Amino acid sequence: MTQDIALDQDWVPSACTLPTAEQPLRVAEFDALFADAVQALERPDRTRLRLELAVSPEHAARAAELSARENGCCSFFAFTLTVADGGLALEVAVPPEQVEVLDALQARARMAAGTKRSA
Template sequence: MPQAIALDLGWAPSACTLPTAGQPLRVAEFDALFTDAVRGVARPEPTRLRLELVFSPGDAARAAELTARENGCCSFFTFTLTIADGGLALEVSVPAEHVEVLDALQARTTAGRPE
């Protein structure tokens, strides 16, 4: 049975163990990362999202720290941060039963961005 998506937070699943009061702050942190650092979005597989980020030590550290905290409350996510060939990428994978969460996360990455 798919997890319900919290309507007010967009992609925070009901299975999230982060206290409810902390969820809007976490979503805001991800939104800020998406706005500041995401330069490209690809969906190579239904269960995998690839975000091309601005190549900088600060953005790498920020993405690593944020995704480590997120994995602590939503352990179904697999985050892979890759620094290679002058590029920085963050891949987000989920099991098939959480594809709706990844769909909503992808929608947040592109919200407000020009097509």
């Protein structure tokens, strides 16, 4: 339980404008997406995280909708959803000063998804 609390604190940056009461709900939404859809994680560089998702219209819609809402309160995130060559991927990029937030996001995704592959 202590580990989850620490990750929650790292996950929500001070730049976030989402009301404090809504932040745990948003974290839970990301955790559910990670658990349901993430098949693999890659970290192409320190400011980018690539999540390979199970291909389905539902996962694509959830990822797009959640990314749009998250960008509304944490505008430093850049989300790119790609559907190509039979695959579905969500890439998350942050400026260098927000790398710790991306680190926490990667840790949550890895923990929630139990992914087999991470680079």
